Amino acid sequence: MAKVHVTTTINGEPMEFLCEPGDTMLDALRGTLNLTGSKEGCASGDCGACSITLDDRLICSCLMLAVESQDHEIRTIEGMANGEKLHPLQQKFLEMAALQCGICTSGMLVASDALLKKNPDPSEEEVRFWLAGNLCRCTGYDKIVRAVMETAQELQNQEMRAQ
Amino acid sequence: MNLVTNNKWIGQRTIRPDGMDKVTGRAQFAADTTMPGMIWGKVLRSPHPHARIKSIDTSKAEKLAGVKAVVTARDIVDFPIDKGAVMLGIQDMRWMCRNVMARDKALFPGHPIAAVAATTEAIATEACSLIEVDYEVLPWSIEIDDAIRPDAPILHEFNKFEGKPSNIAGRIEHKKGDLAEGFEKADVVIERTFTTRPVHQGYIEPHACLISVAPDGKTTIWSSSQGQFMVRAMTAHLTGIPQSDIRAIPAEIGGGFGGKTIVYLEPLATLLAKKSGRPVKMVMTREEVMRATGPTSGSKSTVKIGATKDGKIVAAHGTFYLQAGAFPGSPIRGAAGCSFTPYDIPNLLSEGFDVCSNRSKVAAYRAPGAPIGAYAVECVLDEVAEALKMDPLDFRLKNAAKEGTKAAHGPIFPRIGYIETLEAAKNSDHYKAPLGKLQGRGVASGFWFNAGGESSAQVNITEDGNVVVTTGHPDIGGSRAGIANICAELLGIDYRRVSVIIGDTQTIGFSNLTGGSRVLFASSMVVTQSTDKIIQTLRERAAKIWEIDPEAVKWENGAAHPVSPNAGQFEPLTLEELAEKAPAMGGPIGAGVQLNTTGADGGFGTHVCDVEVDVDLGIARVIRYTAVQDVGRAIHPGYVEGQLQGGVAQGIGWALNEEYIYTREGKVDNPGFLDYRMPVCSDLPMLDCIMVEVPNPKHPQGVKGVGEVPLVPVMAAVANAIYNALGKRFYALPMSPPKVLEVLEAPTREAAE
Numbered sequence: 001m002a003k004v005h006v007t008t009t010i011n012g013e014p015m016e017f018l019c020e021p022g023d024t025m026l027d028a029l030r031g032t033l034n035l036t037g038s039k040e041g042c043a044s045g046d047c048g049a050c051s052i053t054l055d056d057r058l059i060c061s062c063l064m065l066a067v068e069s070q071d072h073e074i075r076t077i078e079g080m081a082n083g084e085k086l087h088p089l090q091q092k093f094l095e096m097a098a099l100q101c102g103i104c105t106s107g108m109l110v111a112s113d114a115l116l117k118k119n120p121d122p123s124e125e126e127v128r129f130w131l132a133g134n135l136c137r138c139t140g141y142d143k144i145v146r147a148v149m150e151t152a153q154e155l156q157n158q159e160m161r162a163q
Numbered sequence: 164m165n166l167v168t169n170n171k172w173i174g175q176r177t178i179r180p181d182g183m184d185k186v187t188g189r190a191q192f193a194a195d196t197t198m199p200g201m202i203w204g205k206v207l208r209s210p211h212p213h214a215r216i217k218s219i220d221t222s223k224a225e226k227l228a229g230v231k232a233v234v235t236a237r238d239i240v241d242f243p244i245d246k247g248a249v250m251l252g253i254q255d256m257r258w259m260c261r262n263v264m265a266r267d268k269a270l271f272p273g274h275p276i277a278a279v280a281a282t283t284e285a286i287a288t289e290a291c292s293l294i295e296v297d298y299e300v301l302p303w304s305i306e307i308d309d310a311i312r313p314d315a316p317i318l319h320e321f322n323k324f325e326g327k328p329s330n331i332a333g334r335i336e337h338k339k340g341d342l343a344e345g346f347e348k349a350d351v352v353i354e355r356t357f358t359t360r361p362v363h364q365g366y367i368e369p370h371a372c373l374i375s376v377a378p379d380g381k382t383t384i385w386s387s388s389q390g391q392f393m394v395r396a397m398t399a400h401l402t403g404i405p406q407s408d409i410r411a412i413p414a415e416i417g418g419g420f421g422g423k424t425i426v427y428l429e430p431l432a433t434l435l436a437k438k439s440g441r442p443v444k445m446v447m448t449r450e451e452v453m454r455a456t457g458p459t460s461g462s463k464s465t466v467k468i469g470a471t472k473d474g475k476i477v478a479a480h481g482t483f484y485l486q487a488g489a490f491p492g493s494p495i496r497g498a499a500g501c502s503f504t505p506y507d508i509p510n511l512l513s514e515g516f517d518v519c520s521n522r523s524k525v526a527a528y529r530a531p532g533a534p535i536g537a538y539a540v541e542c543v544l545d546e547v548a549e550a551l552k553m554d555p556l557d558f559r560l561k562n563a564a565k566e567g568t569k570a571a572h573g574p575i576f577p578r579i580g581y582i583e584t585l586e587a588a589k590n591s592d593h594y595k596a597p598l599g600k601l602q603g604r605g606v607a608s609g610f611w612f613n614a615g616g617e618s619s620a621q622v623n624i625t626e627d628g629n630v631v632v633t634t635g636h637p638d639i640g641g642s643r644a645g646i647a648n649i650c651a652e653l654l655g656i657d658y659r660r661v662s663v664i665i666g667d668t669q670t671i672g673f674s675n676l677t678g679g680s681r682v683l684f685a686s687s688m689v690v691t692q693s694t695d696k697i698i699q700t701l702r703e704r705a706a707k708i709w710e711i712d713p714e715a716v717k718w719e720n721g722a723a724h725p726v727s728p729n730a731g732q733f734e735p736l737t738l739e740e741l742a743e744k745a746p747a748m749g750g751p752i753g754a755g756v757q758l759n760t761t762g763a764d765g766g767f768g769t770h771v772c773d774v775e776v777d778v779d780l781g782i783a784r785v786i787r788y789t790a791v792q793d794v795g796r797a798i799h800p801g802y803v804e805g806q807l808q809g810g811v812a813q814g815i816g817w818a819l820n821e822e823y824i825y826t827r828e829g830k831v832d833n834p835g836f837l838d839y840r841m842p843v844c845s846d847l848p849m850l851d852c853i854m855v856e857v858p859n860p861k862h863p864q865g866v867k868g869v870g871e872v873p874l875v876p877v878m879a880a881v882a883n884a885i886y887n888a889l890g891k892r893f894y895a896l897p898m899s900p901p902k903v904l905e906v907l908e909a910p911t912r913e914a915a916e
């Protein structure tokens with residue numbers, strides 16, 4: 001059972017770790033790297049609780065092999081806030097009660113961030129379809145969708161003021 | 164009673180105390196915890212729906228390198244069936260000890276047969292496959308109709324119904340007046356039969372625990388559940404370890420909805436840890452969650468309602484058969500006891516039958532039983548209203564329970580807010596909005612008992628004058644926010660100065676489960692009383708400093724003040740100042756209260772639902788939804804709305820798509836989120852809430868339970884809306900696309916457009 005040595009970047013930091021060839025990225029994050037913010041809800045790509053980005057592409061880390069992160073850039077929920085300063089989406093989720101139990105929240109935030117990077121001004125429908133891969137059983141999604149839309153609006157306004 | 168009216172924090176959308184941890188990924192859920200030396204536990208499960216276990220040979224598994232311990236039913240404390248019930252809350256330990264590990268017989272596919280702990284998860288899984296079990300496969304039944312046939316295979320031979328061995332494990336009834344006489348008076352009588360399928364609570368976090376047992380037997384459990392005290396008690400019962408030796412630490416909980424009110428893994432992991440001397444971690448896969456943890460019942464209900472021409476319901480009869488799964492205990496009380504309760508019906512018989520069959524034991528799911536009953540009752544009500552040519556809300560208003568109405572399950576209602584919910588629904592923009600082609604609107608109401616029960620709180624003032632509140636109920640959906648609001652309000656300080664902690668079993672007094680819509684009701688009562696005691700202490704301290712009578716000191720805006728100028732002229736003493744002076748003025752400031760809370764009363768809601776049906780694809784989509792509920796007092800409106808919206812979303816899933824599908828071999832065929840189709844974001848519209856506030860007079864802040872009612876009316880509201888859109892009524896859930904198409908294509912159908 002020879003382990004594989006992987007060199008990668010996680011949340012902007014260079015990282016090295018050993019893993020089994022069959023380990024998923026989620027296993028590596030939660031196990032070896034002790035980054036437990038990404039959650040396992042299904043291990044089959046159906047719940048989105050394990051959402052991360054790989055070179056800015058939103059993926060389910062339970063469907064990716066850990067070895068595939070070699071020389072790539074991974075971002076997880078742990079890298080979302082800037083030190084003490086929350087990301088605007090995190091702040092909005094808090095203010096608008098867009099979480100109840102919080103198990104889906106990491107994945108929701110990572111997915112919403114990826115959406116706003118791609119499309120800073122999404123319609124409600126676009127938000128709903130983009131987040132369709134992230135299950136939430138507690139909120140009925142209403143507050144989550146509102147929080148994402150409101151964050152988008154605020155970021156747009158800030159942008160306009162900056163110009 | 165001191166209803167605070169000029170609120171600073173009660174009723175505010177404050178940021179919850181645990182919020183920061185949850186949006187940054189720092190919050191520790193059960194599967195996030197590790198320990199040095201930790202090993203992994205895995206469960207071997209029965210492939211058969213019904214089989215006698217003739218022998219289990221674990222020797223090969225034990226010899227596998229890396230395996231540290233194996234346990235079977237032999238290691239678990241037995242509660243013999245013939246010695247009578249041993250109840251722990253609503254759970255009978257005779258069933259629990261057989262549900263966590265099969266004894267003699269495997270009763271459903273997924274039933275645990277043995278458990279293994281090994282140095283890695285992979286080795287533990289491999290070891291499970293090396294265990295040899297000799298099964299005698301028995302005939303089985305899954306569906307209610309099969310299970311109650313006279314020649315049905317019997318799950319529990321000792322169980323008798325009407326003198327014969329039976330799968331019917333119990334019957335309850337609620338009765339009022341004279342049924343025959345009542346129906347005699349009716350001008351319109353409608354009787355229908357409905358079926359629903361089992362649905363899973365669908366919490367996103369699978370069951371998980373980490374347990375260490377020290378050589379002296381001291382046991383520490385980190386696990387995700389709706390009650391650390393329930394975990395402690397059940398684990399103690401099933402392992403023989405005294406409760407005082409078990410410390411159950413509540414991890415953050417990733418959803419439960421009733422499904423985490425019982426234990427599955429904890430007793431097994433404890434025994435494995437004890438045998439191996441190593442901490443043991445166990446985490447279920449999603450498939451295990453779906454196969455072996457509680458869904459709620461599938462059901463078959465017959466409801467008959469009679470009304471007079473002028474719209475008065477004169478008689479009603481309901482028969483509710485609910486699946487219990489492998490062991491007795493389906494929520495017949497919720498079905499038979501809640502579904503007619505919104506109405507004042509003079510002649511009523513409501514019966515519930517508990518039916519065992521070869522599927523996993525059901526667990527509580529949000530207002531257990533009530534949504535099943537309400538689906539049938541509220542659909543028949545819709546038909547009666549239509550026959551009488553009455554608006555469905557007017558019909559409900561005419562028959563609505565109110566203060567003084569005697570409910571069939573016993574109580575005489577105090578001031579309740581049901582009529583207010585009907586009126587608010589009727590006056591809503593939603594109810595008046597026009598509908599388009601192939602769109603329909605449905606309404607339905609629902610009731611849930613609500614619960615009080617045991618609760619403990621400890622409130623301590625820190626040396627720098629801030630506040631730490633400890634309670635004993637896991638926070639499943641924002642209860643810490645409500646508690647912080649209340650405590651800050653009473654003390655007159657900023658809510659950010661209140662930190663709210665969920666204590667473990669060894670640090671806070673007994674507190675019952677998070678369930679029954681009871682947590683904020685019960686915990687805010689004990690927190691209020693503890694805070695009142697603290698305020699009393701603070702007044703006494705100030706009085707001592709000022710050398711006046713404590714009665715001459717009032718507490719306001721976070722400080723002690725003299726009640727009036729003639730009590731003396733003193734500068735106010737703030738909480739910080741009094742905390743700083745505490746060592747010299749009588750010592751630490753803190754208070755704890757333990758109570759068996761009462762006065763929860765019931766909760767009522769009325770929902771309005773619009774659907775649009777795609778008649779080519781058979782897809783019914785909910786396009787607009789309004790949930791109206793009497794919430795007593797919304798301590799944190801954001802999280803109250805969240806409860807309403809979450810319940811509605813679950814109900815829409817139950818109505819339209821969710822169901823357990825079985826293979827011909829009696830196994831669940833859709834044990835994952837791909838095929839067990841819960842609503843995703845793009846399936847739903849925004850979910851509007853109207854919170855009616857009729858304060859509960861028996862609670863210091865007027866709180867009523869809110870978590871369960873939101874699921875009760877949903878399936879009926881959706882079904883009534885689909886009927887309104889198509890002129891076709893569905894008597895079975897889910898109303899999924901193939902089933903909608905089937906009804907639409909039935910030869911008797913007139914064109915839907």
Ligand code: FES
Pocket residue numbers: 039040041042043044045046047048049050051060061062063
């Ligand atoms: S755990 Fe990866 S999608 Fe569910």
Ligand code: FES
Pocket residue numbers: 099100101102103104105135136137138139367417418
């Ligand atoms: S907040 Fe619980 S699953 Fe989303």
